[in-house]
Amino acid sequence: MESREDVRGQVLDFVFDGKFERYHADLAKLLEDPIFNYQAGLNQSQAGHLTYERSRFVHARIESPLEVLSQPYRLFALAEWPALMDVAAFSVLMVHYNLTLGSFFDHGLDRPGLAPHIKNLNELQHFGPFMATELGYGNNVAALRTTAEYDPATRTFRINTPDVLAQKYMSYSGFSDIQKTAVVMARLKYAGKDHGVYPFAVPLCNEDGMRPGIIASPCPEKPVQGLDNGLTWFDNVQIPAGNALLGQGEYVGEDGQLHLKSNNSRTRFLSSMSRIVPGRLCVASAGLGSARASVYLALKYAGRRLTNFPAQGDAPIIAYRSHHGPLFRALANGVGMTALLNRVKREYVTDTSHVPTKLSALISVVKCAATWEATSIINTCRERCGAQGIFSVNRIADYVSLLQGLVTAEGDNAVLMSTAISQLLGDSSPEAPAKLKAVGHISAGDVPVLLDLIQEHKKVALRNKLRQDEDADFTSLWNSAIEDAIDLGTSMAKSLGSREMVEACTRVRDAQTRQGLEALIKLFGLVEIERSAVFCIANGLLQAADLNAIQRQILECYDLLLTSYEGIIDGFGISEELLRAPLAASNYAVSFTRACGQPEYLYN
Ligand SMILES: Cc1cc2nc3c(=O)[nH]c(=O)nc-3n(C[C@H](O)[C@H](O)[C@H](O)COP(=O)(O)OP(=O)(O)OC[C@H]3O[C@@H](n4cnc5c(N)ncnc54)[C@H](O)[C@@H]3O)c2cc1C
Structure with a gap:
């Protein structure tokens, strides 16, 4: 033992x-x-x-x-x-x-020339906003219009906002009492020619406030994340030529000559925005961390909050199917997406200096699938906690707002997922994938095989749809397929996540814990098959009657998890003391009463 x-x-x-x-x-x-x-x-x-x-x-x-x-x-x-x-x-x-x-x-x-800026940022003398998005250029940020024009007379770049749509938007410029040096994405203009988008180091605020020529205002209020997202206008702001963060071997020479490599504008833009790739892994990490914390909080509360049970008296609310069912699905999806993220992080760290296009697209899929799943998990947990779920002090409501930002920032999910799938689609095998094996009694080990087949069938269906009408213009063809592409991205993520879960489970030595995790893997797979049921039935992969077998097995997983979920959330690395949320305290009534400021003599 x-x-x-x-x-x-x-x-x-x-x-x-x-x-x-x-x-x-x-x-x-x-x-x-x-x-x-x-x-x-x-x-x-x-x-x-x-x-x-x-x-x-x-x-x-x-x-x-x-x-x-x-x-x-x-x-x-x-x-x-x-x-x-x-x-x-x-x-x-x-x-x-x-x-x-x-x-x-x-x-x-x-x-x-950049050393003083790097020192300020590294020592956090200055915070560093990142200014890419413009009011009119979000998902279409590659078309951004802020300019950095080289002035040979002063050997400087002059940063300008050409019009209202080109104002930098959402980046953190709203507080001018915090010293900041920004990275501003702008079009490098030299001798009247546009050379594409590069990052430029631009000091924004010093101890005297915003620098001359920078006009910034905070965006209107938004719930919870009370930060200084702002709107910023540059009016002829001069920076030394050395503040251009050009690529390897690119520079402005002593003689004022600009030396650039000939990249196409897309390659140039992707290189300038290189941090967006690890950024998406960071976004997924934050989303899933909050999702796991929400499940942890909701399950702790569900084990302690008593309610009356028909003909039985008081029992914890977790005993209800309508309660533990959604929470166990949330648990399975949170852990499954975490496993997927672990796998992709491993691939990314093998060579951070060169991220192949396919891996970059997979990272985008993971960002989208993880943050969408986290949104659903957090909302489920919020609802399952009743009124306790709406208080900021109990954390989950704040995570709702975090996820609202994460699905949009660093690439809106709908746009990013569909674009990434269009890049990954070419990899599907030309032959029709095998049929699904019977789903009457599936094991944890069967899950990756089944989910892989489903996503392969979806790939083939999507490719066929895109080929169906070769006379159609690309926009209408893509429009007819874009929702299928997003759905395929989710299935791809689930398939890879399940494979990683199965592999990680083999390293768990304790038999009872492994059994609980296998139930979790099975539930993860069954829920994805259920989600894809319409596609599977329409394409002859499942019979309608198979859904009964899937439902039966989902209920079996719930029963197994009722006896093992505590051991699983125990391994989330969080604790009641860390989160300090009254609803998860061993005596939530006293903790909540204290948080409301009721006098101690009432409960001590
Ligand atoms: C909390 C938060 C913090 C942020 N911080 C920063 C920051 O520090 N620095 C920075 O530069 N930016 C920041 N951003 C901006 C962020 O990068 C943009 O919000 C994001 O790129 C989306 O752009 P948009 O908001 O203009 O949406 P839009 O591009 O206007 O999209 C609106 C809607 O249209 C849909 N849509 C748009 N284009 C397409 C398409 N081609 N196909 C299908 N549907 C489409 C989208 O799915 C979306 O639902 C932040 C955003 C948030 C929410």
Whole structure:
């Protein structure tokens, strides 16, 4: 019999791919500091400033940002943990570490002129906003219109906003009392010619506030993430020529000559936006971290909140099928998507300097599938907690708002998923995939095989649809297939996630824990087959009667999980003490009463 600690360690390894102690444990511990206590009654500006303070706190206690950037697993862990206690901290930290300093890391470490900016950002003397999106250029950001025109007389670039649609939008320029150096994406213009989009280092605010020529205002209020997302206009802002973060071997010479490599505009843009690829892994990490925390909170509460059961008296609400069913589905999807993310992170870290197109597209699929799934998980958990689910102090409601940002930022899911699938579609095998085996009694090991076949059939169907009418113009052809492409992306993610779960499960030694995890894998697979049932029946892969067998097996999984779920969430690396959410406390009634400020004598 293994000890509870041993078993917990095995589940931690399963969830965190064996990397919890090395990359996550100290970050989780940091969150116990009182600076992360919930603070009531803050206005938008106070909440935003507190987030910057908390970000400074984290920065001061871990290795430097440049060291974090050199260990991608550490960056991903940083994306995951502070967001659990302050969802806006995800945005501040990840924009600063990954997008902004990361742009210097990728394009400017060896340029002496940039050293003071890198020092300021690395030491967090300055925060670093990343300014790509413009009011009229979001998903179409490649067409952005801010210009950086070279002025040979002064050997500077002049940054300009040509019109209202080209104002930088959503980046963090709303507070001018925090010193900042931004990375601004702009079109490099030299001798009247547009050379494409490059990153430029632009000091935004110093101790005297916003620099002359930069006109910025905070965007209107939005719920929860009280940060300083802003609208920014550049009016002839001069920066030294060396502030252009050009590619390897690209520079403005002493003689004022511009030396660029001839890249097509798409390659140039992707190279300038290189940090978006690890950024998407960070986004997925934050979304799934919050999703797992929501499941943890909702299941803890479900085990303690009593309600009357027909003819039985009081029992915990988890006993109801209508309660544990959705929560166990959420648990299975949260763990399954985490396994998928682990797999793709491993592929990414093998060579961060060269990310093949196919891997980049797969990372996009993972970002979308993970954040969509996390949105659904968090909303389910919110609802299953009743009124307790709507209070910020109980965390889950704040995670709802985090996910609203994550599905849109760093590539809106609908656009990103469909584009990524169009890049991955060519890989499907030309032959028709095999039929599905019978689904009457499936095992955990069958799940990846079944899900793989379903996604292969969907690929073939999508390719056929795109070929159907060769006379049709591409827009109408693509429009007829775009929703299928998004659906295929989800199936692809589920298939890969299930394979990774099965592999990770073989490393779990404790037989009882493995049995619980196998039930979770089976549930993950059955739920995906159920989701794809219309496609499967329409394409002759399943009979309508098979759905009864699927339903029966889903209920069997629920029963198995009722006896094993606690061991699984025990391995999420979180605790009631860390999250400090009254609803998950052992005595939630007292904790909530205290959080409301009722006098102690009532409950002590
Ligand atoms: C919380 C938050 C923080 C952010 N922080 C930053 C930041 O620090 N720096 C920065 O530069 N940007 C930032 N952004 C901006 C973010 O990158 C953009 O919001 C994102 O790129 C989407 O652009 P958009 O909002 O203009 O949406 P739009 O492009 O206007 O899209 C609106 C809708 O239209 C649909 N749509 C658009 N194009 C297509 C298409 N081709 N095919 C099908 N459907 C389409 C989309 O699916 C979406 O539903 C942030 C955004 C958020 C929400």
